[in-house]
Amino acid sequence: MEFFFQNLINALQWGSFYALIALGYSMVYGVLMLFNFAHGDIFMVGAYIGFGVASALVGFSAMGALALPNWLILALTIIVSMFLTSFVGMIVERVGYRPLRNAPRASAAITGLMIGIILETGNLALLGARRVSFPSLIKSTTYDLGGVFVTNKKIMIVIVSLALMYALHRFVRKTKWGMAMRAMAFDFVVVPLMGVPINNVARMTFALGSALAAVAGIFFGVAYPVLDPYMGVLFGWKAFVAAILGGRGSILGACLAGFLLGFIEIFVPMIFPSTLRDLIAYSIILLILTFRPHGFFGEPYSARLRL
Amino acid sequence: MKATSENSPKSNRSRARAFREYFSGVPLLGWLAGGLVAVLLERFLGTPLAHLLGLPKVPVLFGCVIILKKPLLIPGTVIYLLLVYVLPVGIVARLCGSVINRLVSWLFNLSPTFSVIVHLCLLYGLLSIWSGISAYRLLTLKLTLIAVIVTLSLNIINGYMGEFSCSHPGFMALGAYSASVVTLLLFVDDRVFGAALLPEALGPFMFPVALIGGGIVAAVGAIAIAIPSFRTRGDYLAIISLAFMFIVKSMIENLEIVGGPRGLSSQPNYVNLPTLFLWTVAAVWIINNFVRSVLGKALNAVRDDEMAADAMTVNTRRTKFVAFLFGAFWAGVAGGLLAHVLRYVNPGTFGIQKLAEVLAMVYFGGLNSVYGSIVGAVGYSLLSEALRPLELFKWIIIPLLLILVMIFRPTGLIAFKEFNVMNLIRPKGKPIREESTSKGGVLIRS
Numbered sequence: 156m157e158f159f160f161q162n163l164i165n166a167l168q169w170g171s172f173y174a175l176i177a178l179g180y181s182m183v184y185g186v187l188m189l190f191n192f193a194h195g196d197i198f199m200v201g202a203y204i205g206f207g208v209a210s211a212l213v214g215f216s217a218m219g220a221l222a223l224p225n226w227l228i229l230a231l232t233i234i235v236s237m238f239l240t241s242f243v244g245m246i247v248e249r250v251g252y253r254p255l256r257n258a259p260r261a262s263a264a265i266t267g268l269m270i271g272i273i274l275e276t277g278n279l280a281l282l283g284a285r286r287v288s289f290p291s292l293i294k295s296t297t298y299d300l301g302g303v304f305v306t307n308k309k310i311m312i313v314i315v316s317l318a319l320m321y322a323l324h325r326f327v328r329k330t331k332w333g334m335a336m337r338a339m340a341f342d343f344v345v346v347p348l349m350g351v352p353i354n355n356v357a358r359m360t361f362a363l364g365s366a367l368a369a370v371a372g373i374f375f376g377v378a379y380p381v382l383d384p385y386m387g388v389l390f391g392w393k394a395f396v397a398a399i400l401g402g403r404g405s406i407l408g409a410c411l412a413g414f415l416l417g418f419i420e421i422f423v424p425m426i427f428p429s430t431l432r433d434l435i436a437y438s439i440i441l442l443i444l445t446f447r448p449h450g451f452f453g454e455p456y457s458a459r460l461r462l
Numbered sequence: 463m464k465a466t467s468e469n470s471p472k473s474n475r476s477r478a479r480a481f482r483e484y485f486s487g488v489p490l491l492g493w494l495a496g497g498l499v500a501v502l503l504e505r506f507l508g509t510p511l512a513h514l515l516g517l518p519k520v521p522v523l524f525g526c527v528i529i530l531k532k533p534l535l536i537p538g539t540v541i542y543l544l545l546v547y548v549l550p551v552g553i554v555a556r557l558c559g560s561v562i563n564r565l566v567s568w569l570f571n572l573s574p575t576f577s578v579i580v581h582l583c584l585l586y587g588l589l590s591i592w593s594g595i596s597a598y599r600l601l602t603l604k605l606t607l608i609a610v611i612v613t614l615s616l617n618i619i620n621g622y623m624g625e626f627s628c629s630h631p632g633f634m635a636l637g638a639y640s641a642s643v644v645t646l647l648l649f650v651d652d653r654v655f656g657a658a659l660l661p662e663a664l665g666p667f668m669f670p671v672a673l674i675g676g677g678i679v680a681a682v683g684a685i686a687i688a689i690p691s692f693r694t695r696g697d698y699l700a701i702i703s704l705a706f707m708f709i710v711k712s713m714i715e716n717l718e719i720v721g722g723p724r725g726l727s728s729q730p731n732y733v734n735l736p737t738l739f740l741w742t743v744a745a746v747w748i749i750n751n752f753v754r755s756v757l758g759k760a761l762n763a764v765r766d767d768e769m770a771a772d773a774m775t776v777n778t779r780r781t782k783f784v785a786f787l788f789g790a791f792w793a794g795v796a797g798g799l800l801a802h803v804l805r806y807v808n809p810g811t812f813g814i815q816k817l818a819e820v821l822a823m824v825y826f827g828g829l830n831s832v833y834g835s836i837v838g839a840v841g842y843s844l845l846s847e848a849l850r851p852l853e854l855f856k857w858i859i860i861p862l863l864l865i866l867v868m869i870f871r872p873t874g875l876i877a878f879k880e881f882n883v884m885n886l887i888r889p890k891g892k893p894i895r896e897e898s899t900s901k902g903g904v905l906i907r908s
Contacts, residue, residue: 190697251865258872261626265825266868268818269861276857388814392704399701434712437705441686444702448694 157302162421168309168378170417171316175371176394177401177409178323179364185340185404186360189260192267193247194368195391196274199384200243201369202376203278205236206289209373213290229292233373237366244365245358252361253354271391278384286383289376312374319370320410323363327406336360340404400440402453411451416440488555489890492562494584496551501591504546508595515542522596526848567889577887586739593735600735604803606843607742608796613823613839614749614832615792620821621829621877622753623785624765625695629687629703630793630820632710633680635812637794638801639714641676642726645669645802652728654721662730669732673741673798680794681787683710688786692779695768707817714809725808726801733802741799745792750832750881752788761785762830822864828874832881838874 176198183191191197209232216223223231251266296307327333335356338346347353376382397416401408419436427435444450508520515538521528524547525539569577593600612634619627647655649665660668683706690702715723752758760781763771772778801807819842827838845863849856867875 184697254869255872258868259829261620261829262825262868262872264626265821266865268821269864269868272818272861273858276854276861280854280858392814396701396704399697403697428716430716431712433708434716437708437712441702441705441709444694444698444705445690448690448698450698 158425160303162425164303164305164309164313166418166421167313167414168417169421170414171313172371172375172390172413173394173397173416174320174410174413175316175367175374176390177397177413178320178406179368180395180398181401181404181406181409182327182336182360182364184398186336187252187256187339187357188343189252189263190267190395191247191252191361191364192264192391192395193251193270193274194267194364195387195389195394196271197240197244197247197365197387198368198372198375198390198394199278199382199387200274200372201236201240201365202289202372202382202386203282203287204239204243205232205369205373205376206287206382208232208235208239209290209292209376213292225292225294229377232292233370236369236373240369240372241362241366244361244368247365248358248361253357271387275384275387282384284384286381289380289382291377291380293377308377312378316370316374319367320406323367324406326363332356332359396437396440400443400450402450405450405452408450408452485552485556487563487890488559489563489566489888490886491566491581491584492555492559493551494581494588495558495562496554497588498584498591499554500547500550501588503550505591505594508546511545512542515539517542520595522598523602523844523848527851530849530851563889566887570887570889574884574887578883581887582743586736589739590735601803602843602847604733604735604738605800606840607738608800608803609823609839609843610742610836611745611792611796611799612820613827613835614745615789615796616820616824617827617829617831617835618749618753618761618785618789618792620824621831621835622758622761622765623782625691626697626700627687627703627786627789628700628817628821629684629706629710629790631812631814631816632703632707633683633790633793634797634800634816635710635714635807635809636680636683637673637676637797638807638812639676639720639726639797640679640794641672641798642729642801642807643720644672644675645730645732646726646728648672650728650730654719654726665730666732669737669802673795676798677791677794680797681791684786684790685783688783691782691786707812711809711812721808723809725806725810727806729802729805729807731802731805733799738799738803741795745795746832746836746881749792750883753832754880757781757784822860825874826864826867828871828877828879830873831877831879833879834874834876836881837876841875 176194179194179197180190183189183194209228212223212228212231215221216228247267247270251270252263255263255266293308293311298305298307327336335346335351336359338349338351339353339356343353375386393416394413397412398409400415401410401412416436419439420432423429423432423435504520512518512520517528517535517538521539521542525543528535528539566577569580589603593603612630616627616630619625643655645665646652648660648668649658649662651657687699687703687706691699694702714720720726753761760771760776763774763776764778764781768778771781797812823838823842824835825838826842827836828834842860846856846860849859852859871877
């Protein structure tokens with residue numbers, strides 16, 4: 156039982172990375188009906204931006220220019236990186252997606268893939284092939300909860316991720332911008348006639364998704380402090396799978412599917428050899444999609460697909 | 463002065479048109495003959511000429527490597543390219559144009575099939591002499607031909623049927639591993655499968671059977687995607703196919719009997735240039751006939767509107783099923799060929815990297831077009847080889863180029879164009895100017 160709870164905590168942490176990234180896919184899909192295949196690499200860029208900001212802040216406080224406690228550095232890193240990464244997302248939207256809004260959907264998928272490759276290679280060209288290690292900002296403290304060992308990092312990651320997801324949910328449901336997003340997801344043609352600035356809404360959707368991906372990247376750096384330029388590829392595709400599994404455009408579905416993927420990936424190696432992890436994870440997904448082809452919360456296929 | 467400067471773009475355009483008109487009477491056979499002369503010239507005079515121009519050796523890939531690496535040698539390279547490729551091709555094509563035209567029309571009247579065979583023989587001769595210069599050229603050519611087969615097979619599903627299938631690396635892996643297992647088991651003494659079961663001399667004759675077997679295994683695997691495609695399409699099918707790709711890769715990694723993550727090596731060297739050329743020609747011919755058949759037109763109907771197609775008595779399920787299996791079959795064959803060209807496969811070859819590459823080739827060349835697939839595959843492969851000296855920046859330039867293609871031609875360079883062999887081999891009429899019409903310079907093809 157302790158063993159189970161121990162892994163439950165790990166799975167929650169692992170799933171929150173997937174869920175945060177999947178939200179970006181899902182929101183862009185809901186609003187533009189396009190997949191942002193560069194999103195996995197935006198996660199990578201977010202992690203590197205976080206690394207840069209954190210290193211700079213640590214360096215400043217080591218020099219004595221401004222003495223900041225570590226938790227404040229982490230909080231500042233998260234906020235500044237969210238801000239900077241959202242600009243990366245907006246640039247991606249402007250370069251790769253806006254010119255292709257009326258093109259076949261697959262063409263936009265190709266530009267997304269290519270922007271992803273450019274981001275990876277650009278990072279490789281700028282920083283070289285070596286891996287960088289994220290500065291350890293929080294001193295790891297382990298709490299013993301009746302045989303289950305929990306570190307403060309894990310608690311922070313899970314709680315902040317859940318809080319962000321809830322905040323996003325509130326934003327989409329309660330604000331005017333959120334209403335514009337939902338309206339655009341509902342109908343792409345009529346909504347601009349109602350005075351909704353669709354370009355701004357699309358840009359903001361990309362910015363929001365990228366900011367969440369940046370948080371996921373920083374948390375990944377905090378939990379597993381090694382970053383490399385290709386870390387976004389596999390994460391991105393898996394989160395994409397989670398976004399589809401949750402049902403397109405559904406925020407709740409993306410979160411649930413992200414956590415589900417995390418659970419599968421953590422619990423499968425407990426029972427089977429760890430090399431079978433991908434095989435079983437994807438087989439389960441294939442089974443779910445066979446019996447529920449539209450994901451958890453997706454609406455059935457309609458003629459709205461523009462291809 | 464002002465008038466001339468205003469006229470200059472127009473005169474440029476008319477000059478380009480005059481240039482095109484000058485060569486318009488040259489049939490395909492003329493170009494092939496010119497190319498043959500050029501490669502023969504390079505074969506016999508290439509090395510001394512290169513030394514004369516100060517180049518260390520014959521430029522391998524049209525001088526791209528030299529131009530990118532050693533800027534000092536650019537003039538020599540350009541002169542070499544002009545002397546060896548551009549001038550001979552142009553002169554031979556133009557001078558022998560009328561003779562060859564008569565020959566082509568004689569051939570065409572004799573039998574179009576025979577004419578096609580003559581064209582192919584000439585093309586093969588050209589390619590084999592061109593690639594005979596260095597092993598690197600040969601390998602590049604082989605990989606390019608395989609890329610043509612893969613791109614065509616993906617175009618059936620993504621272009622003609624309009625799905626977004628991500629499973630092609632999976633099909634290739636199935637084909638590659640099946641064909642490799644057959645040849646390793648039967649004809650080679652190796653560590654994994656033990657002694658050969660059949661005499662080694664039989665190998666090259668049984669190799670097509672192994673390849674077709676690989677294709678059939680891939681097609682059987684494709685059933686796993688074809689059946690969900692009855693109920694869903696678009697993004698969910700994309701995910702199903704993506705999951706299929708990961709499952710195949712992970713399955714092979716866990717099968718110790720085929721080497722697991724280490725992969726399989728020491729496949730016999732059966733794929734020489736003639737074999738590969740024949741397979742490529744067969745693939746282009748069969749796929750082209752497939753997409754122009756009633757079934758191929760049914761694919762387009764399913765893509766444009768499934769319900770309307772159903773109402774028009776198109777059996778959508780059968781159409782989808784056949785298309786997936788057919789595309790997967792050719793992907794499997796291409797995988798088998800790839801395994802025997804590289805003589806080594808491992809599961810990592812057939813991952814997301816491969817997927818991005820294949821998708822890029824299809825969408826670069828053009829959807830719904832055999833022509834476009836050939837152009838896309840050849841262009842992408844040659845480009846990625848030619849830019850190799852740029853190392854890392856190659857992966858910035860190629861994606862940028864693709865993004866530009868997608869922005870300005872969202873369906874690819876040559877999309878929605880039929881590949882009509884009869885039009886290609888037809889003799890070109892001499893350009894005749896009609897004197898009395900208002901449209902000067904209209905071409906009338908006899």
